[in-house]
Amino acid sequence: MKFSTFLGSLLLLLANPTKLVNAECSDVHVVFARGSGELPGLGTAGQPLVKGIASNLGGMSVSSYAVKFLAAYDQTSAGPGATDMTNHVVSVAQECPNTVFVLGGYSQGASVTDIAIGIKTALGSGNVIPESLAPRIKAIVTFGNPLKLFGKTISSASSTYGPKAIEF
Template structure:
């Protein structure tokens, strides 16, 4: 069990390492695919580092793809209320898009706290989740060991805020969750460097996963 001091120091290191990404302009109309992204803790508003995966899908897909970032605090302290705000905000975006564009395939992506947000939206069975075609989670603090959709090396370890085992089973075939051994947040380890490395290590695989799920 990590001490509060250890967690605080690790969180401080994560704040320093956070990467800012410009906010993409909201997409209008009904594309074939719409990607909703939730950034990591402490990142500036926008898609954050996982936006590179979004861009990969946009550039490689043969379909029209629109994108949108969840507007939420993404704070480490207080984490619980920040994450809850993210869930509420993503639910609104999901319901709005699926109502306006019922034939559009939805992709959810989240990094760190954003992955926690995305998973909780699915777990809640929010309006529009039946339109979700693919989900990419990177460094999910609610990671649960042994789930069929795990893609990283942390197959035997839970995250700091592990959700109930099997909570996302209804979406298992649509999820790719990347978490490696040693990650402070998704594997209860001690490393923030590992936590920040998923786009570099798994970004290409994540893009391919999404393209396969949406049909190219």
């Protein structure tokens, strides 16, 4: 899927901006997990994703969060990363009741995202985002998801998030 098509789809999903309760709450909050071996932060795929979303959403405010996890080369830190992603989404959702989310990750970070949205993987386990928050998660964007090594995609593995998944 081309990035421009992705942004068009995302614009449609986010077309209903709402009034914010907290002045620090953004319209859209991107939560992204970097790939194995990348330095802490949004990583090589997350930074351009956030920038692309922000530049294509007109007057909507966009914030981001880099998932805190080891991102070890042996890919054993996906579970703890999923727990951090989940805890962060739950916290922001409580503080900012009108904020919507875009979740994503690159490589092991995609596995972090899989686990956080309830997809079982061979790369560990962690806390799962409550089903009640699913309507506020407008898109799942992954790059190089190891789930594909097992013949699966988010679209095939999750009836809740599959229709919202954009997988590169």
